[in-house]
Amino acid sequence: MNEGLEALVRSAQEERARQAPDPDRVLRALPALAARRRRRRRTGLAALAALAVLAVVLPAVLVDRTTPVPPTAPPSVAVPAEPAVPTLTFRPTWIPPGFKETIRSGFITADEALAMQTWTAQRPGVGRPPRTDPDPAINLGIRRQDRQAAPPSGTPADVNGVTGTLVEAVGGSSLVWAVDATHLATLRARGVSRTDLLRVAASVRHDEVAVPPPLKLDWLPSPPATLQYSLSGDTPVDWNATLVVDVEALGTFTVMLAPTTDAPADGEPVPVGTDMGRVTADTDPVTGRPRQIVVLQPPASRYILTVWFVPAVGATLDRDALLRLVGKADTDLVANSDWIGT
Amino acid sequence: MTFEEFVAVRLAALVRYATVVTWDPHLAEDVVQDVLVRAQARWSRIGSLDEPERYVRRMVVNEFLSWRRRRSARLLHPGEALDLPPQADPTGGYDERDAMVRLIGTLPPRQRAVIALRFYEDLAVEQIADVLGCRVSTVRTHLTRAMEALRSPLMAGERS
Known part of the structure; x- marks a missing residue:
């Protein structure tokens, strides 16, 4: 059965390979793409610096979209035309x-x-x-x-x-x-x-x-390369707020605020700021890599903060840095959720 | 080998490879373009390697599986990769192959990449682990799960 299945997979892959785009079209697009990349590189450092600032202050900007560029951006940093506010x-x-x-x-x-x-x-x-x-x-x-x-x-x-x-x-x-x-x-x-x-x-x-980010991180070990976030749920009072931050050469942080968590129930108790959380670990189902997890339930809150960290290949992050990041997660920003379930 | 020579000789194969890895011709085009732009900027180093193509192919897989691309791949609907024209089926073989084309499109990106490296590139699991930067056991797990996911619907189809 396996041999037959493998032959079928190979046949399907050959068929898919025949659907490949025209290499000439790929080639024709390269000069323009390279030029655009060079333009970006010229402002690369400035863009990343601005992005890092954006990660910190973006929610405040988004609450009022008429607010101009982050006022805390260093004056010497040129703010790129993009990223714009989603x-x-x-x-x-x-x-x-x-x-x-x-x-x-x-x-x-x-x-x-x-x-x-x-x-x-x-x-x-x-x-x-x-x-x-x-x-x-x-x-x-x-x-x-x-x-x-x-x-x-x-x-x-x-x-x-x-x-x-x-x-x-x-x-x-x-x-x-x-x-x-x-x-x-x-x-x-x-x-x-x-x-x-x-x-x-x-x-x-x-x-x-x-579409404002519902969470923010007031501290990151390095500037982020990408930010993705979502607010999702069943009703305006039953929701998940999720923020995914990709830091190049370090790894991916996923921060979630929700009434429950699917993180493993075990773990070692650790102080996070003035609260107690727990540190645990499991395997990331997407990458197959081990991931560090911190779970924290602030007192008097029905929402649980869970942070997953999946390191990039060859990268590590010490526990103190991860706990510092968790302690600097701002969970008071959750945006308007009235539209959920409508 | 200069970058221009590499592109002239290997681009078509690279685009086919990216299409099999991503299972999405549009995404493959995007990934190859991004990879080539980055490779060109670093060609003095890449071109001096024993196997520059192997390095570029690794860049294609990593780009596909990077967080940004993973997002795109996750948004790929099962079957959307699959804007294939219907084909006549004189023997029954096309039916199975077309079903397999659709099924592979439903696999998670990591599993899709693993079966591309295993069966299209004929890499051993140890080599795949090296490309993906993970353990051999992880590759075996992805491979086993992918094959099981591909086998079950076909067997169900045979039974019915």
Whole structure:
């Protein structure tokens, strides 16, 4: 059976390899990409420094989107044009019956900031970071057109007079179209009919809703390379706040505030600031690497703070540094959750 | 070998490799472009290695599995990779292969990468562990789980 299965896998891989993009197109895009990379490198240090500051003060900025650049940024640091504040710039005005908005997320790198929203037919639950691929679900993401590497292949589909590309497959569908002169919308759906998918797309209108990070870290061992966060849940009072910080050459920190945690129940008691927490460990199911975990339940709070750290290859982080980071996690920022489950 | 020579000779194979690793032609294009731009900037060092292509291929896998790319890969819907044209099936073989194409698209990114390295690249588990920077036992676990995930639906299909 194994030999037959392996032969089938190899055959499928050869078939997939034949679907590879045109190498000439890859090659043609390189000069522009390299030039863009050089421009970024010139402001690289400034961008990273600004990003580090952003990680600290971003929530305050986002609460009031009219607030200019972080006032605490060192005057000598040039603030890059991007990252911008993640904002839902477009939203659908119609969603199929039975679907509720349950996840809003943001994603920030040195040159990109985007917000996404997800409607699900089932409650995502609390106690662990939300799945990015719930089923059934509808997900809308908006990104600048110049971020798209290549138009997807698929079937032409009309969205309010604009020709988009529809890809329908067994596990779900996606529709990509230019929602205005500078933005591409990607609408993904699972368990939704083609008619409803197109109707959702046709209902997308301009909007401005900030998606603030629900948590922040007041201290990190090194500047972050990327930040991802989400607020998700079943109701406005049953939610998860999650922040994922990737630090290059060090590892990934996942910080979650929720009523429960799926961290192992055992562990060694440790003081974290003025509170007592516990340190434990398990294996990261995605990377297979060991991960350090700190669990902390502040007194008089029904929410538990859990921090997972997965080191990069060859990297280590001592316990004191991890505990310092946990002690500097600000959990008082949780943004407006009224939309959850609506 | 200069960077230009490397690209002229190996780009097509590299793009095919990235497509099998990511299982997503669009993501593969994005990953290869990013990797080549970074490799070009460091080519004086990479080009002096005994096997520069091996290094670049490792960069492709790591880029795919990096946190930023992992996010993209997770957003890949099962079957979305799968904008393949329907094919006639005179023998029944295409049915199984197309089912396998869809099934591989449903695997977690790490498992997808492991089976690409094992069966498309014909690497031993020790070499895969070296590429991924993890233990051999971890590679075996990913491989076992991937094969089980691929086997079960096929067997269920045979039974029905």
